[in-house]
Amino acid sequence: MSSHLVDECAAPPKNCFRLVVLGTARVGKTAIVSRFLFNQYDDQYTPTIEDFHRKMYRIRGEVYRLDILDTSGVHPFPAMRRLSFLTGDLFILVYSVDNYESYMEVMRLREQILESKASCKTRTAAPPMIIAGNKADRPESEREVLYDEVAKWVSTVKKCAFLETSAKKNGNINELFQTLFELAKLPPEMSPSLHRRVSIGDQAWEAAKKGISFYPRGKQDDNPLGVVSPHARRPSLRSDLIEAEAKAEQEQRRAEKPSIPKISSALSPYRSQYRSCTWMSLLRQAFQGLVRPAGGQVCRLQVQHRCYNAPAAGHVQVDMNSDTGVATVRLNRPPVNSLNLDVLTELSIALEKLETDRSCRAMVLASAVPGIFSAGLDIMEMYKSTPERCVAFWRALQDAWLNLYGSRLITMAAIEGHSPAGGCLLAMSCDYRVMADGKFQIGLNETRLGIVAPFWFTDVMLCTIGHRETEKALQLGAMYSAQQALSIGLVDKVVPADQVMSTVQTELKSWLQIPDAARVITKTSMRKQVLDRLSSQKEKDAQFFADFILRESVQKSLGAYIASLQKRKS
Numbered sequence: 247m248s249s250h251l252v253d254e255c256a257a258p259p260k261n262c263f264r265l266v267v268l269g270t271a272r273v274g275k276t277a278i279v280s281r282f283l284f285n286q287y288d289d290q291y292t293p294t295i296e297d298f299h300r301k302m303y304r305i306r307g308e309v310y311r312l313d314i315l316d317t318s319g320v321h322p323f324p325a326m327r328r329l330s331f332l333t334g335d336l337f338i339l340v341y342s343v344d345n346y347e348s349y350m351e352v353m354r355l356r357e358q359i360l361e362s363k364a365s366c367k368t369r370t371a372a373p374p375m376i377i378a379g380n381k382a383d384r385p386e387s388e389r390e391v392l393y394d395e396v397a398k399w400v401s402t403v404k405k406c407a408f409l410e411t412s413a414k415k416n417g418n419i420n421e422l423f424q425t426l427f428e429l430a431k432l433p434p435e436m437s438p439s440l441h442r443r444v445s446i447g448d449q450a451w452e453a454a455k456k457g458i459s460f461y462p463r464g465k466q467d468d469n470p471l472g473v474v475s476p477h478a479r480r481p482s483l484r485s486d487l488i489e490a491e492a493k494a495e496q497e498q499r500r501a502e503k504p505s506i507p508k509i510s511s512a513l514s515p516y517r518s519q520y521r522s523c524t525w526m527s528l529l530r531q532a533f534q535g536l537v538r539p540a541g542g543q544v545c546r547l548q549v550q551h552r553c554y555n556a557p558a559a560g561h562v563q564v565d566m567n568s569d570t571g572v573a574t575v576r577l578n579r580p581p582v583n584s585l586n587l588d589v590l591t592e593l594s595i596a597l598e599k600l601e602t603d604r605s606c607r608a609m610v611l612a613s614a615v616p617g618i619f620s621a622g623l624d625i626m627e628m629y630k631s632t633p634e635r636c637v638a639f640w641r642a643l644q645d646a647w648l649n650l651y652g653s654r655l656i657t658m659a660a661i662e663g664h665s666p667a668g669g670c671l672l673a674m675s676c677d678y679r680v681m682a683d684g685k686f687q688i689g690l691n692e693t694r695l696g697i698v699a700p701f702w703f704t705d706v707m708l709c710t711i712g713h714r715e716t717e718k719a720l721q722l723g724a725m726y727s728a729q730q731a732l733s734i735g736l737v738d739k740v741v742p743a744d745q746v747m748s749t750v751q752t753e754l755k756s757w758l759q760i761p762d763a764a765r766v767i768t769k770t771s772m773r774k775q776v777l778d779r780l781s782s783q784k785e786k787d788a789q790f791f792a793d794f795i796l797r798e799s800v801q802k803s804l805g806a807y808i809a810s811l812q813k814r815k816s
């Protein structure tokens with residue numbers, strides 16, 4: 247029976263909740279979720295990237311939906327992590343009693359969640375949380391975290407409970423969820439021991455879905471049911487945000503705050519500062535706590551997120567072909583696909599999602615804007631900006647690049663137009679490049695803007711075309727035609743514009759024949775040094791960028807370059 251039948255019996259938004267499970271690697275997050283959903287325990291450890299589960303309930307005549315996000319214990323996916331903080335309604339933070347560092351991480355996670363929530367102010371500042379001290383079955387001699395220490399800390403924080411658990415021995419798992427659901431004011435019947443677990447197709451569930459009583463009159467209400475959706479897929483970013491909006495409105499109505507201004511008036515002071523922002527992007531900046539009124543003081547926005555109804559097409563379109571395992575990711579920010587904070591954040595999330603999609607083996611990076619691959623970084627992000635905004639922008643670029651360059655997927659760039667600077671970086675970071683012949687140009691032209699390509703741009707170019715060509719290319723800020731780029735190895739193939747995509751697909755066939763594991767290990771070993779060089783100094787690099795770009799002389803050069811672009815146009 248297919249999973250869509252579960253959704254036929256859709257829960258109203260007020261009954262939909264997302265539970266996010268967080269903690270470092272190897273503390274037993276997946277084991278706890280597995281006990282909760284299937285009452286199973288697997289002794290084998292397989293690191294989780296991100297798993298999504300959905301459980302539907304029929305309780306006292308109402309339908310409820312609980313989505314569970316079982317997150318990665320390591321942090322190569324920062325954008326996904328931020329999104330999980332923002333979209334979670336309730337949280338389980340897991341540490342292992344034999345690992346003190348994992349407990350410290352739980353304390354940090356709580357702070358980060360609260361910070362995220364406070365920065366958007368659309369949700370309750372302190373969401374319900376429970377701390378799980380897992381692996382309580384371990385011998386006392388191995389214990390590093392004392393029960394009393396955690397209990398003391400938890401007693402001082404709001405809306406937070408604590409239990410020691412053992413997913414292995416099924417110790418306190420039921421109590422863990424029951425306590426959390428009570429804290430969140432959800433029906434206690436959602437906890438494992440208080441409802442009947444059924445499967446799709448079960449007569450009682452089928453009857454419940456149709457609103458028919460399977461049991462003798464009146465009995466159904468006393469008989470809560472829960473069913474795990476077998477093929478649940480994580481909703482898209484857009485669905486996540488739309489749901490966040492619905493929740494925010496619901497909470498506002500509940501809080502009865504009629505004086506909160508509508509988004510248009512609440513955000514109007516910010517529009518003058520961020521000229522080209524869409525409502526969607528303003529919202530995202532509000533989520534990131536970045537929007538400041540023109541006067542300079544940080545403002546916590548209280549907005550009704552009507553903006554989702556405004557036309558706000560995604561800047562990154564993802565088309566996944568599940569038959570071939572190949573995803574096509576298209577940049578879509580007319581007129582020139584310049585990369586601003588918004589695009590980079592969306593790109594990061596798209597890449598992270600593909601990375602975690604086990605059915606995806608390859609990704610084609612392309613453009614939805616004719617004649618342009620990408621014009622590189624949005625110069626307006628670097629011109630007359632603030633230090634905070636510059637740092638946030640640079641971090642978003644770092645994350646997007648780390649995700650792309652370090653991807654396990656086969657990555658191919660379909661360059662159907664101009665590709666200067668940051669556009670060239672994206673293309674070079676793929677495994678293979680096919681470029682359209684003709685008038686289009688590609689290269690790292692930073693010096694022409696009076697700025698300097700950072701070390702990781704340079705590293706990628708060195709790996710692509712070698713030292714001598716890189717030295718010339720960077721000093722001159724050289725832009726190459728497709729044929730010139732082919733001759734120095736900057737692209738791998740040049741074909742007429744209308745054959746770029748079909749050529750990429752043909753090339754992909756031979757790449758897809760190679761076993762993934764061997765290819766990924768080879769790719770990682772080739773790229774690790776360059777990735778590590780940035781990973782080890784991300785913050786320093788971001789600060790350096792902000793300091794450099796805001797220098798008066800650099801701002802003057804950027805101003806002149808912007809003027810030259812406009813002049814060329816007229």
Ligand SMILES: CCCCCCCCC/C=C/C(=O)SCCNC(=O)CCNC(=O)[C@H](O)C(C)(C)COP(=O)(O)OP(=O)(O)OC[C@H]1O[C@@H](n2cnc3c(N)ncnc32)[C@H](O)[C@@H]1OP(=O)(O)O
Pocket residue numbers: 581582584618620621622623624625626664666667668669691692695697698699700701790791794795811812815
């Ligand atoms: C030590 C280390 C420390 C760190 C030091 C700092 C390191 C920073 C590294 C920087 C990396 C970068 O990517 S810097 C970005 C470099 N990028 C560029 O130089 C590209 C400049 N653009 C172009 O050359 C052209 O626009 C091109 C892409 C070929 C398309 O030409 P077209 O004729 O089709 O289009 P145009 O008419 O020129 O452009 C359409 C509009 O888009 C605008 N536009 C064009 N490119 C833009 C861009 N990148 N950002 C914003 N806006 C842009 C134009 O101004 C126009 O705006 P309106 O007039 O309003 O319509």
